[in-house]
Amino acid sequence: SQQGEEDPQALSIQEGENATMNCSYKTSINNLQWYRQNSGRGLVHLILIRSNEREKHSGRLRVTLDTSKKSSSLLITASRAADTASYFCATDAGAAGNKLTFGGGTRVLVKP
Amino acid sequence: GAVVSQHPSRVICKSGTSVKIECRSLDFQATTMFWYRQFPKQSLMLMATSNEGSKATYEQGVEKDKFLINHASLTLSTLTVTSAHPEDSSFYICSAWGLHDYNEQFFGPGTRLTVL
Numbered sequence: 001s002q003q004g005e006e007d008p009q010a011l012s013i014q015e016g017e018n019a020t021m022n023c024s025y026k027t028s029i030n031n032l033q034w035y036r037q038n039s040g041r042g043l044v045h046l047i048l049i050r051s052n053e054r055e056k057h058s059g060r061l062r063v064t065l066d067t068s069k070k071s072s073s074l075l076i077t078a079s080r081a082a083d084t085a086s087y088f089c090a091t092d093a094g095a096a097g098n099k100l101t102f103g104g105g106t107r108v109l110v111k112p
Numbered sequence: 113g114a115v116v117s118q119h120p121s122r123v124i125c126k127s128g129t130s131v132k133i134e135c136r137s138l139d140f141q142a143t144t145m146f147w148y149r150q151f152p153k154q155s156l157m158l159m160a161t162s163n164e165g166s167k168a169t170y171e172q173g174v175e176k177d178k179f180l181i182n183h184a185s186l187t188l189s190t191l192t193v194t195s196a197h198p199e200d201s202s203f204y205i206c207s208a209w210g211l212h213d214y215n216e217q218f219f220g221p222g223t224r225l226t227v228l
Contacts, residue, residue, distance in 0.1 A: 033216075042118075042205060042221035043156075088155060098144065098209050100217060102156045 006089060006103040014111050019076040021106040023089030024069075030094035032065055032072050036085045037105075043088070046074075081112045114140045116208045118220035125196055126228055133191045133223045135206030141186035142208035146217065147179075150203040162189045196227040 007022045023032070031050045035043040049056045049065045049072065056063045062075040076083055086107050090100040115138040125131050135145055144163050148156040160181050162168040168181035178200075180192040189208075193200055203224050207217040 035219075040203070040222075040224065043207075043219040045216065045219070048216060098217065099146065099158060099161060100207075101158070104155045107153075 006087075006106045008106060009104065010107045010109070012109045012111065013079055015079060015081055017079055019079050019083070019108055019110070021074050021087055021108070023072045023074070023103045025072075025089075025091045025101075025103070026070065027091075027093055029067075029091045031092050032063075033090045033092065033100070034061075034063060034072075034074050035088045035090060037088065038085045046087075076108075079108075079110045081110050084108060084110045114138075114208070114210070114218040116142075116206065116218045116220040118204075118206055118223050120223060121221060122224045122226075124226045124228065127197055128195055130192055130194045131196055131225060133193075133204055133206075133225075135189045135191070135208065135220050137187045137208040137210065137218070140208075140210040140218075142189075142210050143186065144209045145183055145189035146207045146209070147181060147189075147191050148205045148207070150205060150222075152203075156205060159191075193225065196225070198227045201225055201227045 005024050013019050033048045034046040037043050047058045047063050049063050060077045065072045086105045088105045089103040117136045119134045147159045149159050150156045158171050159174045160168045160170045162181050162183040164183050164186050170176045183189040203222050205222040207219045209217045
């Protein structure tokens with residue numbers, strides 16, 4: 001079953017704008033990961049944030065984690081048309097062989 | 113980074129036939145492999161966890177006799193969809209986890225199964 005929800009389900013922005021999406025989860029976690037998936041393709045790992053971290057950056061990506069609220073956000077700055085994809089958060093509760101539980105995903109469309 | 117491959121990338125079969133999908137870790141030993149199913153515009157749903165040399169652990173609601181999983185070596189896991197039906201049409205994705213990469217799973221490119 002899915003750990004939680006992502007918000008919004010879909011997002012349409014102009015190139016150059018920032019895109020923010022949120023992920024909420026239900027149980028305690030070891031870490032939370034964000035993935036990108038282009039239509040009909042596999043997953044690309046973007047960033048992993050551990051439960052004792054609050055913020056992490058990677059290029060144009062910024063991820064925050066608030067364990068008290070059981071939520072995370074992914075910010076893509078200065079978006080490009082190539083950022084058009086679905087974005088998923090996934091939580092690792094640290095048990096059962098690192099099983100990941102995925103959120104529902106946010107479909108992002110960046111218009112040129 | 114580590115590479116995981118899947119074969120075939122796309123398969124179309126007739127209802128009632130069985131289809132085997134392979135997942136390989138190309139440059140590391142995967143002690144655990146995971147199989148996910150993804151329906152259009154939906155998220156990934158974990159089907160089963162496969163540990164090398166032991167029986168797979170299936171998630172609730174996944175029929176183990178329909179989705180046979182074999183993880184005979186540290187670099188190969190297979191998923192066989194037996195007696196496939198149109199409702200089994202989906203995108204199947206595997207991921208692999210190795211001892212040297214705690215916390216990070218590496219995902220294959222997926223297999224698109226269409227059952228006619």
